[in-house]
Each structure stands twice: as structure tokens, then as C-alpha cells.
Amino acid sequence: MAKTLFDKIWDNHVVNTVEGGTAVLYIDRHFIHEVTSPQAFDGLASRNIPVFRTAQTIATADHNVPTQNQHLPISEPLSKFQVDKLIENCDKYGVSLYGLGHPYQGIVHVIGPELGITQPGMTIVCGDSHTSTHGAFGCIAFGIGTSQVEQVLASQCLLQLKPKQMRINVEGTLHQGVTAKDVILYIISKLTTSGGTGYFVEYAGSTIRNLSMEGRMTICNMSIEMGAKGGLIAPDEKTFDYVNGKKYAPKDAAFDQAVSYWKTLPTDEDASFDVEFTFQASDIMPMVTYGTNPGMGMGVRQSIPEPLDPANRNSFDKSLSYMGLHAGESLLGKEIQHVFIGSCTNSRMEDLRLVADYVKGKQKAPHVKAMIVPGSKQVEAQVISEGLDLVFKEAGFDFREPGCSACLGMNEDKIPANEYCVSTSNRNFEGRQGPGARTILTSPLMAAAAAINGKIIDVSLD
Amino acid sequence: MEKFTLLQSTAVPLPIEDIDTDQIIPARFLKATTREGFGDNLFRDWRYHPDGSQKSDFILNNPIYKGAILVAGRNFGCGSSREHAAWAIADYGFKAVVSSFFADIFKGNALNNGLLPVTVSDSFLNKIFEAIENDSNAVLEINLEKQSISISNSSEVEYFEMDPYKKICLLNGYDDIDFLLSQKAIISTFEENNRYPFNPIN
Numbered sequence: 001m002a003k004t005l006f007d008k009i010w011d012n013h014v015v016n017t018v019e020g021g022t023a024v025l026y027i028d029r030h031f032i033h034e035v036t037s038p039q040a041f042d043g044l045a046s047r048n049i050p051v052f053r054t055a056q057t058i059a060t061a062d063h064n065v066p067t068q069n070q071h072l073p074i075s076e077p078l079s080k081f082q083v084d085k086l087i088e089n090c091d092k093y094g095v096s097l098y099g100l101g102h103p104y105q106g107i108v109h110v111i112g113p114e115l116g117i118t119q120p121g122m123t124i125v126c127g128d129s130h131t132s133t134h135g136a137f138g139c140i141a142f143g144i145g146t147s148q149v150e151q152v153l154a155s156q157c158l159l160q161l162k163p164k165q166m167r168i169n170v171e172g173t174l175h176q177g178v179t180a181k182d183v184i185l186y187i188i189s190k191l192t193t194s195g196g197t198g199y200f201v202e203y204a205g206s207t208i209r210n211l212s213m214e215g216r217m218t219i220c221n222m223s224i225e226m227g228a229k230g231g232l233i234a235p236d237e238k239t240f241d242y243v244n245g246k247k248y249a250p251k252d253a254a255f256d257q258a259v260s261y262w263k264t265l266p267t268d269e270d271a272s273f274d275v276e277f278t279f280q281a282s283d284i285m286p287m288v289t290y291g292t293n294p295g296m297g298m299g300v301r302q303s304i305p306e307p308l309d310p311a312n313r314n315s316f317d318k319s320l321s322y323m324g325l326h327a328g329e330s331l332l333g334k335e336i337q338h339v340f341i342g343s344c345t346n347s348r349m350e351d352l353r354l355v356a357d358y359v360k361g362k363q364k365a366p367h368v369k370a371m372i373v374p375g376s377k378q379v380e381a382q383v384i385s386e387g388l389d390l391v392f393k394e395a396g397f398d399f400r401e402p403g404c405s406a407c408l409g410m411n412e413d414k415i416p417a418n419e420y421c422v423s424t425s426n427r428n429f430e431g432r433q434g435p436g437a438r439t440i441l442t443s444p445l446m447a448a449a450a451a452i453n454g455k456i457i458d459v460s461l462d
Numbered sequence: 463m464e465k466f467t468l469l470q471s472t473a474v475p476l477p478i479e480d481i482d483t484d485q486i487i488p489a490r491f492l493k494a495t496t497r498e499g500f501g502d503n504l505f506r507d508w509r510y511h512p513d514g515s516q517k518s519d520f521i522l523n524n525p526i527y528k529g530a531i532l533v534a535g536r537n538f539g540c541g542s543s544r545e546h547a548a549w550a551i552a553d554y555g556f557k558a559v560v561s562s563f564f565a566d567i568f569k570g571n572a573l574n575n576g577l578l579p580v581t582v583s584d585s586f587l588n589k590i591f592e593a594i595e596n597d598s599n600a601v602l603e604i605n606l607e608k609q610s611i612s613i614s615n616s617s618e619v620e621y622f623e624m625d626p627y628k629k630i631c632l633l634n635g636y637d638d639i640d641f642l643l644s645q646k647a648i649i650s651t652f653e654e655n656n657r658y659p660f661n662p663i664n
Contacts (some may be wrong), residue, residue, distance in 0.1 A: 020626030026646055026652060036544065038495035064493060078493035114570035129543040129567060145545035147638070155642035157649055163624060170528040193480055193536040197566055227540060229566055256643050274647060293480050293540070315479040317536065408489040429484040429541060431507045
């Protein structure tokens, strides 16, 4: 029977099937971090059981770490306690930790791929909803809750019902100034913040195939923002080239053997999906969000629409009132106060090179506070080796150390109430970047342009 | 995990759509390393002013509405995978959440904590909102065995879907982890038979 990429990986990982078709699904890689793991380790302790497969468990500290002076002890006591707890648990249970000060530390979804821990055909989970990022390599990767973190630590398996499957095709050539981030914001604006719920999404089509691995990661990263369990993209030569030579990638004959297996994974030609959508790259403009969920996005030259569903009026009005915006308004020329470039969506080398290329020789607007937070220590080191940190500094940007930072505002990197932040992160929820903060999601290029101009502009016309 | 069989309670209405887990429990309260106490900060920024005083127009601050059932607009619990959201709702005292649509991860997290997510039709959700609006003492009855939800003093009843495995877990108070630990021998055999591509990294 014809199978999808998802079917093939899923079927290879079903250990057992229980009541009602629920599968015992084997997990190849389990990433953990300081915020969603302590209660899971406590659960192991109360049952007096070990971590079942330590070699498949990888830890880092990212959500709750400062992005300045990481060589000093963490000054915020609760954050310090939580990060210390991770160190203590990893030590006690024998889990490898790429913690603060380690040259591989960084945002969990940035370090997995850059270390070659993420490979095609795998099942990957983490107590973080943006685990879908790893799907860019042709993996079943999804976010889980802390009870499930405990289950995977204890058994390397999860109980899962097979989700429905959706394919989203994007075809054609992107306009100048339109990036992977704009593609995914466009898709979510069409399908809404809940349009993918219950589905695992395969992204396909020529536009997706022509994206770099980093662009594909940006696409898969935001699958959860339309409610999807995860998203994946068929592995191809670009994928194999990216993985080849990475620290934990298979080497030599083992790599060749892996590639021949990986080549069997793409969806069979006559495989079917529960639902399928096709979009044209030529319809996609640089995107901005105007509301308080990632589905509330539009092309930068468009005006804020009326709610699609009149029954949604109250929630829609509440959202626009929080943002200080109204239907019919355009965001072109809208003055902004902050720019945040970072997060697991857009903090990789390609993103930062794009930003550096744009801001080189320019100055940020005087009233804008602009922060760039690299995704990992390796990205940070690469930025410095290319001299881009100096480009950022000369343009007036604050170049920080790695972490999740102002994407979720767990550390001190917060946006003040009622101020606008153009952010390359993934969520514009109320208070996400700090109580009362107003987030406008864009691509790194749009964010860089907003920092320089002090307002939102259309980079495709720049 | 606590068993869930039958729940009869008044309900708290929150007719807002797309309520994300950042609203349920903002990230700055995720620094705790235990499961307890998150109820104090449930819907923190909707419930309290920055100075800590209550926002009088938020439903949890209205003494007329109380009970063990939270009734919310569609797509409840979207966004972050933080299980702290389910912990906060349960810690506050809710035993069930009723909506016409739940985000996947939240639903799973709720089920793993004995908090029952009940998915009803949009029209039945509206009937519940109307019933509570007409009488804040209106009682809802949720029967997990029958997979039914009804509005007392009316003939309104609807049947909801439920994963058969999770139903057994809730009715008996079983955790997934107990079951998974019982599978360890099968899991080890699976690993033996599937050496590639599951090789450990170090």
C-alpha cells in the first residue's frame, strides 16, 4: 500500500498497539530543558526508577537563562534554582547536558540539528511545542507535556493515537524580500490558528524544496501555530548534505547506509492525505501579524480585515483592542519601539547573515531598542568569526548570548506594556513578551528593516 | 491519578476563543520545579492588575460564578506545550473543561492529570453559555462512563467522543507511565530488532 513519509516513520516505530488503536511509539531522541523537566525527574525519583536510555536523552538550558554575562552566576534566584536543578538531575541520572558555558549550549531546536543529533526518519520529542522544527529533516517530531517527558525518560516510549494527515503544497518562486517565515505566516493566516489541529502536516511543492534547511526549519517550527501536531518535509540531497559531517551524524560507510535508508522515506506518489492544500508562492508578500494569535496575519500592504467568522467578533475585538489597532488599518508606517531577532524560529546563521547584510552601514532608528539573540553558542561563534557582531554593534543593535529570551519573556528580556515589538519569534499572544507587550511577528528581514526605519516598511519595495 | 467517573457541578463561563496556554499561566510563573501552587496564577494577567489587585470584570473574580467546570470558547489551550496550564486549572479546583474544540497538547496534558476535556458541538456550547447566563446556579452533569454531558433542569444532553484507552485510564485512575513500565521487555526486544536507525548518539 502506498505510504506517506509520516506513515513510513510511524510504522517503523510502533512497538505495540493497545486499546482503541493507541500505539506504544518508540522515541529515538528526547531533548530536555530546565523548565519542563524538573517535575518529570521528581516522578522518576518517587518511583525510584532510572532514565531508561540516557544515550538518547540530550539536555540544554535555554528557556530561563540570561542572555548577558552567562559566565557569571545567574542573578535571579528562581531561575538559578531551576537551571541548577537541571544540572543536578542530569548529573544524578547520567544525561548529557549542554548547559551554560558549554560550547554547544543553545536553544534546544537549534542545537539538535547543528550537532547532527537530528536525522531523517527519527522520532523526536521534547517538552516544548516547537519540537516540530526537527521535522525539516523528515522526522516525526512533536512537543509533549511534562507527564510525557517522564514517560519517555522512564520507557523511551509514548502512548499515541495516530493523527490525521495533511499535505500543504507551495508552488513557484518567491518574490524578492519574501522568506520562509513569510511563507509559514501566510499559510497560518489562511488556515487559522486551529486549522491544523488533529493533523500532522507534510510541506511539499517546489517552493518548499527550494528552501534551505534553515528555511525548512522555520516552516516546520511554526506548524504548532496552526494547531498541528507537527510538520515534516521529505529529506533530499540538501538534507543529507546538511547532516553530513555533523558531530553526531553517522560517518563513512554508516553515513552511506543511512542515506540509502533515508532515500526510501519520501511519500509514495499515489499515497493519499486526509486533506490537501496548495498555495502559490507568487501570492505571498512580506507578512505582519496584527492580532494576538499567529493566524491573525496579513501581507504588509494589506489592511486589517474584519473577523472571518461573525461569531468570533468578541474575541477578535478583544485582540485588536489589546494591540491598540482597529479593522481597516494598515501597519505600513506604524511606529514601533522594539525589535527582537532570535528564537527557535529565526536565530540561525542564515537569519543573522540576512540581517547583517541589510543593516550593514546603516543605523537603527534612535527610538528603537533592537536586540539580536543567537540560537546557540555555535551560531554566536560563527557570527563573531564572520565579524557580523561588529556589523550589528555599529548599526546600534545589542548582540546577546544564546537563549529563548524575549520570545517568551521568562528571563529579564521583556517588552514593556503597550509598546510594539517587531519580533522574529513565533507567538504574538497577549503578554507573551511581557505583560501588556504588543508583538508583531515578521521575518528577520522585515524586523531588521523596522529597526532601521523605526517603523514597519515593505522590504520587497526597499 | 485521581479517578473520574461522574461530575455534577455549577460552571464558570469564559466565552473567549483561542485561549492560549500563555493566558492560562504566563511563562514568568514557570520557574517552579514542583507541580503545586499554579492555581494562584491561573489566568494571572486577566485576573489581576499589575499591582496585584483583582480585575473586577474577570469571571473568576465574580463570586456569582463558581464550580468545578470551566466552560470556554473554541480552540482552548492552544500554543505552548506547558503542562503547567493543566496543573494550574486543576490546582485552582476545576475537574473538567468544556469547549467545542481543544488544542491537542493541552488535551493530552489535561488527560494525564485527571482533568477531563469535554468536546461538545458549537451549538451545545452556546446552550451551556445561555443556561449559565440565565442562571449562574445551573448545574452541568458529566458522566464519563456514558460519555454524556447534560444541563440540569432541561432535557439538553449531548454525547462526547473519548479515546477508549484514556477513558479506561480516567475511570480507574491509571497513569500512562504504569502501562509503559509494564512494556519494558517488549520495548527492549523492539530495540534489538531495530538497531538501525535508532543508534544512540554516544
